[in-house]
Amino acid sequence: MSIIEEYILTTPADRQEKLTQLYTLIKNLAPKATEKMAYGMPTFYLKGNLVHFANMKNDIGFYPAPAAIDTFKEELAGFKTSKGAIQFPLDKELPIELIQKIVLFRLAENASE
Known part of the structure; x- marks a missing residue:
C-alpha cells in the first residue's frame, strides 16, 4: 500500500471515494511520478x-x-x-476532465524546467 493510499484511509469514509478517484486519475496520468507526503499532503513529484x-x-x-x-x-x-x-466541493462530482487537463499541463510544465 502506498503512502497516499494510507493517507486516504485516515480520512472520513464519506470522502475516501473522491480522494481515491483523484489519486487514481493522477497516478494514471503521471505513472513515472514519485508518490510522497509533502506539507502534510499527498504529493506527486516529477522534476x-x-x-x-x-x-x-x-x-x-x-x-x-x-x-x-x-x-x-x-x-x-x-x-x-x-x-x-482549488477547492472541490464535497457535494459535487470531481471535474475529471478539468483535473486531467491540469495534471497534463503540470507534467508539460515540469518537463520544460
Whole structure:
C-alpha cells in the first residue's frame, strides 16, 4: 500500500471515494511520478512537485501551482480558487476532465524546467 493510499484511509469514509478517484486519475496520468507526503499532503513529484491534494474541512483541496490556475481560470470559474489552490466541493462530482487537463499541463510544465 502506498503512502497516499494510507493517507486516504485516515480520512472520513464519506470522502475516501473522491480522494481515491483523484489519486487514481493522477497516478494514471503521471505513472513515472514519485508518490510522497509533502506539507502534510499527498504529493506527486516529477522534476519537482507536480500536484498535491488533501482532505480539507469543507472540501477536497487540489494544489497544482499558480501557473495552472492562471491557465485554466475560465474553466475554474465555478470553483473557489486562490494563488495555488482549488477547492472541490464535497457535494459535487470531481471535474475529471478539468483535473486531467491540469495534471497534463503540470507534467508539460515540469518537463520544460
